[in-house]
Amino acid sequence: MKPLGFRSFCAIVLFSLFSQTIYGEFGSIVDVGIGGDFYFTRESANNGQGFVNLLIQNKWSNSKLWFDVGAGGLVGENAASYIKAPQFFYRIGQKGEAYFTIGRAIHPWSFSDDYWNMGLTQPNFRWDEARPEIQGLVGLFGTIPLIKNKLEFTALYSPLFIPSQGPSYELINGNLTATNPWFSEPVEVINFSGRKVDLNYQIDLPKAQDVIRQDTFAAQISTPRNKKDSLFNLFIMDKPRNDLVLPFTGQLNLSTQNGDITVYPRVPRHTVYGADIGWNFKSAKTVLSYMHESDVRYDAPEGSLYPVIPEQDIYSLTQIIRLTKAHKLSLGYIRTDREPNELAGNTNGSQISAFAKRNRFDEAFRVRWMGLMFRSKSLYLVRTSVSYNQSLVRDNSWISADIRWSIHKGIEAFSKCDFFGGNEETIVAQDFMSTYLNNDRCFVGAHYAF
Numbered sequence: 001m002k003p004l005g006f007r008s009f010c011a012i013v014l015f016s017l018f019s020q021t022i023y024g025e026f027g028s029i030v031d032v033g034i035g036g037d038f039y040f041t042r043e044s045a046n047n048g049q050g051f052v053n054l055l056i057q058n059k060w061s062n063s064k065l066w067f068d069v070g071a072g073g074l075v076g077e078n079a080a081s082y083i084k085a086p087q088f089f090y091r092i093g094q095k096g097e098a099y100f101t102i103g104r105a106i107h108p109w110s111f112s113d114d115y116w117n118m119g120l121t122q123p124n125f126r127w128d129e130a131r132p133e134i135q136g137l138v139g140l141f142g143t144i145p146l147i148k149n150k151l152e153f154t155a156l157y158s159p160l161f162i163p164s165q166g167p168s169y170e171l172i173n174g175n176l177t178a179t180n181p182w183f184s185e186p187v188e189v190i191n192f193s194g195r196k197v198d199l200n201y202q203i204d205l206p207k208a209q210d211v212i213r214q215d216t217f218a219a220q221i222s223t224p225r226n227k228k229d230s231l232f233n234l235f236i237m238d239k240p241r242n243d244l245v246l247p248f249t250g251q252l253n254l255s256t257q258n259g260d261i262t263v264y265p266r267v268p269r270h271t272v273y274g275a276d277i278g279w280n281f282k283s284a285k286t287v288l289s290y291m292h293e294s295d296v297r298y299d300a301p302e303g304s305l306y307p308v309i310p311e312q313d314i315y316s317l318t319q320i321i322r323l324t325k326a327h328k329l330s331l332g333y334i335r336t337d338r339e340p341n342e343l344a345g346n347t348n349g350s351q352i353s354a355f356a357k358r359n360r361f362d363e364a365f366r367v368r369w370m371g372l373m374f375r376s377k378s379l380y381l382v383r384t385s386v387s388y389n390q391s392l393v394r395d396n397s398w399i400s401a402d403i404r405w406s407i408h409k410g411i412e413a414f415s416k417c418d419f420f421g422g423n424e425e426t427i428v429a430q431d432f433m434s435t436y437l438n439n440d441r442c443f444v445g446a447h448y449a450f
Contacts, residue, residue: 029055035414035445037181041438045181048075049445064091066105072127078179080168084125086135095224096149101141104162106134107154108225109218109235111276112289112316116334117360120272120293121235123164123242128443129182129436130400130418137239138162139216146221151232154220161214161267164242174200174258184435202262204301211267214240222276231280231287236273244268245298247306247345268298268309285320305345309358312338327371335363335392360432363392381406389433396433397421410449417442 031053039045051072058065067088073081087106093099108114109121117124117132124132139158146153167183169176222233248263274291291314300306316334323329336359368387375381382405389398399419406412419440420433 027057029053029449031055031447031449033445033447035443037441037443039181040440042181045439045441047078047179049073049443050075051447062093065089066091066103074179080179082127082165082168084127084133084135084165086125086133089136095143096145098142098144100143102139104136104138105141106136107141107156108222108233109220109237110274110289110291111233111278111287111318112274112291112314112334115318115332116316118291118314119164119242120291121237123162126164126166127180127182129167129432130398130439131416135162135165137216137218149224150227151221151223154218154222156216156218158216158239159214160212161216161240163211163240163244163267171201171203174202176201181439182436198258200258200260202260204262204264206265206267214267214269216240226280228280228282231276231278231285233276235275236271238271239269241268241270241296245296245307245309247300247304249301249304264301264304266298266300268296270294270296274314283322285318285322287318289316289318290314300345303345305343308342308344310339310341312336312358314359323371327369330366330368330370332366332368333364334361334366336361361389361391362431365390365392391431391433394431394434395423396431396437398433407446411446412449413446415442415444 032051034048034050036048037046049072051070053068053070056065056067069083069085069088071081071083073079085104087104089101089103089105091099091101091105106122112118113121114134117134119132122137123135125135126132137156137158138160139156141154141156143152143154145151167178167180169178169180169183171177216237216239218235218237218239220233220235222235223231244265245268246263246265248261250259250261271294272291274289276287276289278285278287293312293314295311296309314334314336316332318333319331321329321331338358341358366387366389368385370385371383373382373384382403384404385402387400389400391397397420399417399421401415401417403415404412405414420437422434422437
């Protein structure tokens with residue numbers, strides 16, 4: 001079957017939107033906030049932040065509109081900005097019956113992928129790497145019940161691709177620089193011709209249409225979300241990988257005695273499939289998950305060094321215990337089986353290493369507690385969560401804690417803290433926790449939603 005053309009896809013979108021008479025009033029929420037980051041081992045990274053989020057939503061008898069966008073960034077001398085749009089869609093039909101969604105929507109393709117923020121099925125917004133946000137895929141979704149309230153089928157086709165968003169950076173005089181401390185250089189050269197040299201970077205950016213115009217196909221059979229008793233999910237996706245790959249060329253510039261590195265970002269493709277099975281009872285939820293990612297496929301530029309990214313299998317087990325109505329404990333374990341990434345291509349006799357961080361966790365254990373600490377007329381409510389993550393491959397750990405205090409209607413103060421641990425033998429940049437060992441911090445602020 002010939003893939004749907006872009007113009008035909010747009011025609012279907014317009015027909016779907018305007019073939020119905022729409023009545024109703026819009027509801028909207030504007031969320032404005034400001035805060036400050038305080039880093040304990042990198043005081044120079046301390047900065048202020050501001051953000052604004054807009055949510056427009058409305059429900060009719062047989063349709064739903066959702067528009068969620070935001071903007072923000074660092075303020076002062078370290079100014080940098082971002083724009084995000086996790087979801088914007090129009091849905092026709094009701095859940096429990098056949099319904100169709102057009103736009104960008106977050107969908108539960110894989111429990112394990114969402115729980116561990118792997119970013120294999122859906123892209124992430126990673127302005128703050130410690131707290132990535134899931135963003136949806138763009139396309140036409142259709143969900144049809146196979147057995148009412150027990151089993152449903154979902155399919156997705158998309159002609160457009162939006163990759164994961166990371167911290168913004170600048171290329172100045174051959175140097176990749178960023179004021180955001182969660183930015184790490186995508187290619188790190190350890191050694192060139194047997195000695196360390198200064199590096200001059202260039203980025204050969206692909207055309208925008210070569211990145212955006214990518215097809216995605218996905219299918220899923222699953223029980224409805226939050227279904228009680230047994231849980232089942234089976235999915236398969238053929239799609240562009242949400243993180244770009246970075247082939248590069250490197251050579252010694254004899255006139256400057258510097259290393260000239262040119263990076264060629266590419267959109268790779270992969271196939272991802274997996275399954276979740278489990279049980280969801282009143283006081284506990286158990287989910288056993290499996291995901292497989294195929295070899296990552298792309299065309300590397302001639303004469304470049306490029307990462308060879310082999311297939312991988314990911315296993316996870318999650319146990320959620322509802323201690324009380326206001327307190328919950330979750331235990332999670334994840335393990336990845338794969339061969340290490342390799343570099344292939346023309347090295348020109350140079351010894352170059354690139355740290356391609358594929359997964360946030362190769363094998364790790366997580367304990368997380370969430371609960372309501374106080375609730376009174378004077379204090380309103382205080383919600384907290386604490387998470388401890390331990391790498392079982394390297395001696396690394398990460399503690400994350402949140403406190404949210406609802407001061408008044410629509411006004412909330414918050415504190416978010418992250419602490420990383422590792423030993424002296426830790427190889428920096430091999431995984432998420434080792435990359436950010438120096439990013440211990442607390443982010444304190446407040447926001448107002450109206």
